[in-house]
Amino acid sequence: MQKWYEKYPVFKSKDLYLAGSSFAGHFVPNLANALLDDNKQSKQSKFNLKGLVLGNPMLRKKLDDLAKIDFFFSRKMINSSLYNEIKKECNAIDENNYFSSIKTTWSAKCKNLVFEADLAAFKTDAHNYSPQKLFDVFRPPCAETEQDLNLGKQVPIVSTEVDMCHPLRVQFYFNLPEVQKAFHGNQTNLSYRWKGCFTANFKYNEADKDLDMLPALKNLLQLSVPITIFSGDQDGIIPIEGTLQHLEKLAEELNIKLTKKETWSFGTKEGGLKYEFGDLLKFLTVKGGNHHVTSSRPLQAFSIFTSFTIKWMH
Structure with missing residues (x-):
């Protein structure tokens, strides 16, 4: 990141937000703490960290x-x-x-x-x-394969509102020669196809998955870094019930009270429930969202970022 800033110095003064979903509950808070540690030690320009946004994060x-x-x-x-x-x-x-x-x-x-x-x-x-x-406990998973797309078979959208085969289509798209040529990808002509982590059986570090991430979040909140967490209410992998329990525990350890619980809206529609713990920690549930809210409820995810993250942190 330091080298990237050196190459694009115009961004040095810009606000920096770190965001991610799922396993990002581990690597985003750790990265945030690493950047703040670097700020303490480095004489060079500081990382202007303004906040974290985590979707359905793996915390415990x-x-x-x-x-x-x-x-x-x-x-x-x-x-x-x-x-x-x-x-x-x-x-x-x-x-x-x-x-x-x-x-x-x-x-x-x-x-x-x-x-x-x-x-x-x-x-x-x-x-x-x-x-x-x-x-996504209420929508059928994608039953097609990339081979179906390669053969030109029409892969149907398996839900009227959410395309569950979306990761598959992305993988197919990024392997098209004209697409790779357009963004200067695969210039070394690799012998294998590119795979997204959804479809490549991404290997997590099993020991790391079980680590408690509350201490990392606690440190960030003590350093006055705002944290927004949102979770789809149809996610059975990291359900809202568990995440809320973790955040209540975190608030208890920091002696922060639940200051507000109410429904939140985007436009004229109900988005879900919003919990505010003190001034720095927010948790929003997303009605109809699955484990990947940005895919299943993109408008709500965008609203969370613009209305409850950027505006709140300013």
Whole structure:
């Protein structure tokens, strides 16, 4: 980033916002803290960090795995008997001992019950179950392949409002020779095709996924960096129930009160719920949004950035 600023010095004085979704709950706060650390040590120009924006962020994964069960139950996707059994069996970790029990593993019975809940929630069996459905619990996942597009087959839009095959189309588009030529891509003529992380079985660092990210967020808030977090309410991977619980815990540790809870709007439509913790932390739920709000609810995502991030931080 320092070298980029050297090459484009006009941006040095511009406001800097860091934003991302999902696993960005790990790398965006860490990057923000790294930039602020560099500001302290460097005699060169400062990073003018104005705020963070995180969508459906992974903050405390093991608790999010349990929050999925609360998500299912609140939407009547599983019955109370299975819900109560899981809550009783899968109690190895909680908000207060998360960090100390980072190596806690779920019992075999707990894992079996959670898988049973997955099957019950989607009214399917082990043979037909697709984990991809957790990213958007009410819309069918894309059933097509890039090969279908390569063969010129018309891949239908599988939902009237959200194109679930969108990542596939992007991958197809960026592999077209004329497109790569236009943006000067693949100038070394690689022997393999470009793949987006959605379709390339992106490999996460498993140990890193389980880390507690609240300390990183806590440090940023103590340094007066505003943080806006938004979550689609149809996401079963990192449900709003878990994220809200994490932020309440974070606010408690910082002795910040929930100062406002209300619905928010974009234009004349309801966007979801908005929670404000003090002056620096906001959490917004996005009605009808899945794990990737920017894809499933782009207008709402844009509204969050312009109305609740830029204006708020000024």
